[in-house]
Every structure is written in structure tokens, then in C-alpha cells.
Amino acid sequence: MGERRFFIFGAGYSGKAFARANTHHAPVSGTTRAPEKFATLRSAGIEPLQFDGALSPELGDALLKTTHLIVSVAPDEAGDPVLNAAGDALKEKMPALEWIGYLSTVGVYGDHGGAWVDETSACRPVSKRSVMRVAAEQEWLRLGREIGKPVAVLRLSGIFGPGRNALANLEEGTARRLVKPAQVFNRIHCDDIAGALWHLAGGNLGGIFNVTDDEPAPPQDVVAYAAGLMGVEPPPEIPFETAQLSPMARSFYGENKRVANKAIKAAGYRFRFPNYRVALDRMWAEGNWRDGAPRSPMRR
Numbered sequence: 001m002g003e004r005r006f007f008i009f010g011a012g013y014s015g016k017a018f019a020r021a022n023t024h025h026a027p028v029s030g031t032t033r034a035p036e037k038f039a040t041l042r043s044a045g046i047e048p049l050q051f052d053g054a055l056s057p058e059l060g061d062a063l064l065k066t067t068h069l070i071v072s073v074a075p076d077e078a079g080d081p082v083l084n085a086a087g088d089a090l091k092e093k094m095p096a097l098e099w100i101g102y103l104s105t106v107g108v109y110g111d112h113g114g115a116w117v118d119e120t121s122a123c124r125p126v127s128k129r130s131v132m133r134v135a136a137e138q139e140w141l142r143l144g145r146e147i148g149k150p151v152a153v154l155r156l157s158g159i160f161g162p163g164r165n166a167l168a169n170l171e172e173g174t175a176r177r178l179v180k181p182a183q184v185f186n187r188i189h190c191d192d193i194a195g196a197l198w199h200l201a202g203g204n205l206g207g208i209f210n211v212t213d214d215e216p217a218p219p220q221d222v223v224a225y226a227a228g229l230m231g232v233e234p235p236p237e238i239p240f241e242t243a244q245l246s247p248m249a250r251s252f253y254g255e256n257k258r259v260a261n262k263a264i265k266a267a268g269y270r271f272r273f274p275n276y277r278v279a280l281d282r283m284w285a286e287g288n289w290r291d292g293a294p295r296s297p298m299r300r
Contacts, residue, residue: 003027005096006201007066009051009082010073014103014159016044017190018070018197029062055085063089067096068201072103074129075136083139091147099204100151101197102140106186106212108133108155112257114182119155119208119263127251137208150206154196157212157259160279161190166226167280167289170235175227177220178253180240184216185252186259189273199269209264215275216258222276229284 004026008015011030019028022045030041031051038048049058051073063069063086071082078084090097109117110124125131137153144151160166169175188211196211220237227234240253261271273279283289 004067004098004201005029005065006068006070007062008046008070008072009086010071011041011044011046011048012072013161013164014156014190014193015070015072016041016046017161018194019045021191021194021198024198029066031059051085053081053085055089059086060089060093063094065096066094067098068101069094069097069099070101070103070197070201071140075132077132079132080136080139083136083143087143090143097147097149099201099206100140100144100149101200102137102151102153103193104133104137104153104155105130106155106157106210106257106259107255108137109255109257109259111255114184114256114258116258116260117210118260119210126255144206150204152200152206153208154193154200154211155208155259156193157186157188157210159190159193160187160276162283162288163291164190165280165283165289166223166276167230167284170223170226170230170232171290175223175235176243177223177235177237178240178243178245179218179220179237180253183240183253183256184218184258186212186216187222187276187279188212189279192271192273195272196264196269200264200267203267205267207263207267209267210259210261211264212259212261213271213273213275213279214261217276222280225277226280229280 006026006028008030015030028046030046031049033052035050041048073082107130108123108125109121110126123134125134140151224234
């Protein structure tokens with residue numbers, strides 16, 4: 001087997017976490033819409049390329065050598081931007097391709113009234129963006145069947161990690177404790193997204209996988225736990241009915257489910273952060289909860 005070469009369409013928060021976990025020193029390229037983000041991608045270990053919805057010669061050259069493709073670009077009304085721009089290239093001009101990973105969302109399940117769901121559960125998407133996700137998942141799985149390559153669909157829950165967590169929100173004064181009775185959410189630390197991707201890519205494993213923690217929990221409990229670690233008073237509880245929320249935030253609270261993760265565990269992956277307490281404890285102890293750079297945890 002030759003050298004593995006990774007290409008990430010949409011090298012954002014999760015893509016950079018994947019590249020930082022590159023202990024194999026495999027070449028990783030990735031796209032952004034904005035050239036001003038090139039330096040940030042390079043610092044994460046990604047060779048940057050611009051993708052604005054069209055397949056440039058530079059992108060075509062990179063795809064030609066790619067063995068493992070990761071797609072982290074959201075679909076829109078016109079469909080999946082990567083398939084629309086590069087679908088033919090994926091079929092005809094990627095001779096080295098071995099595996100595709102598609103980052104999706106547990107939002108595809110919609111609302112299950114707080115019940116448990118797994119990969120066999122019905123997708124009942126509520127929001128328009130989740131309806132588009134279901135369609136995009138199906139397109140990628142169909143492409144995999146057409147070209148005879150494994151496609152792993154990773155359904156992610158609420159992503160957090162350095163710079164995106166309750167500790168940082170408390171320090172910035174943006175943390176709120178919204179209380180909606182019986183509401184729970186799952187979460188996933190970005191390092192476990194990276195770990196799951198490396199694990200699945202390493203075995204060229206395909207299928208649908210819920211990449212999510214073990215413990216769906218009320219969001220206000222997470223904020224209270226973080227406040228306890230910081231030794232600060234948690235913000236007051238706000239009844240959901242009286243809260244001022246954006247339409248997108250309100251739509252998240254319109255879906256309530258507990259997401260099981262047996263498939264990724266059955267594939268051999270073990271979570272570094274099985275629940276929010278382990279993750280917050282680790283980030284607080286290591287002092288990397290602001291932006292990934294370890295510092296004194298008591299800079300107040």
C-alpha cells in the first residue's frame with residue numbers, strides 16, 4: 001500500500017482537529033473559501049486550497065493523489081456543493097481513492113420526544129437544513145456504491161472543544177442556563193471527531209456512525225458544572241418560554257432525543273471524552289479551553 005494522502009473539503013473546526021491529531025504525518029490538504037484563513041490551516045498542519053464552489057486545476061491535481069477524502073461542507077438548496085462541483089472528478093479522476101468520510105449531523109433524526117435513537121432509527125428531519133443533510137447523506141452513499149469505495153457517514157452531535165465550550169462562554173459572559181423540562185442534548189468533543197475519523201479511515205470502514213458522547217444531558221447542567229470548576233456563580237436559570245433565541249437556536253430545542261453510539265464502538269473506537277464532565281475536567285486542568293493553547297487556568 002502506498003502513502004495515504006488526505007483531502008478535506010471544508011477544513012473548519014473539526015477538520016483542523018483532525019489534522020492536529022495526525023500522528024502518522026500523512027499529507028493533509030484542505031479547503032477554505034477565504035484565502036485569509038490559509039495561515040490558520042497551515043498552522044494546523046493542512047496544506048490550504050481555496051474552494052468557492054468550483055473545481056480549480058489546483059484542486060483537481062490534489063484530488064488526483066488523494067487516497068482518503070473527508071467532506072465537511074454543508075449542503076444548500078442547490079444540493080451538495082462538493083458533489084455538484086467535483087462529482088465527475090470523484091468518479092473519473094481519483095484513481096488513488098480508497099475511502100470517503102462524510103460529516104453529517106444527528107439532526108437528521110429529528111424529534112423523538114426524548115427517546116433513544118441509533119443508526120437504525122427513522123430519519124424524521126424537522127428543519128430544512130436537516131432535510132438537506134439526509135439527501136446529501138444518500139447522495140454520498142450512492143456515489144460510494146457506484147465507484148465501489150466505502151463511505152463512512154459520521155452523524156455528529158453538538159461539537160465542542162477548545163474555544164467552544166461552557167468554560168469559555170462563562171468567561172466571555174455569553175453562557176446562559178435555558179431550562180426546558182425534559183430537554184437533553186448529546187455532545188461530542190472535536191478530538192473524538194478526529195479520533196473517529198482516523199480510526200475509520202485507518203480501516204477503510206464504511207457505514208453510518210453516530211459519533212457522540214455516552215451521556216445526553218440537560219444543557220443547563222453543563223453550564224452549572226463548568227461554573228463549579230471555575231469557582232464562579234452559575235448564571236440564573238431562564239425558563240425556555242421567556243428566552244430570547246434566534247430561529248436556529250429555537251429550532252435546536254424543538255428536537256429532543258438521546259443518541260446511542262454503539263456502532264462506532266463496535267467498529268473498535270474508544271472515546272477520549274465519553275461525557276461532558278470528563279471533557280471539561282481535562283480542558284480545565286490542561287488550561288487549553290480558551291483556544292487550545294495551555295495557560296494558567298486562573299487568568300481572571
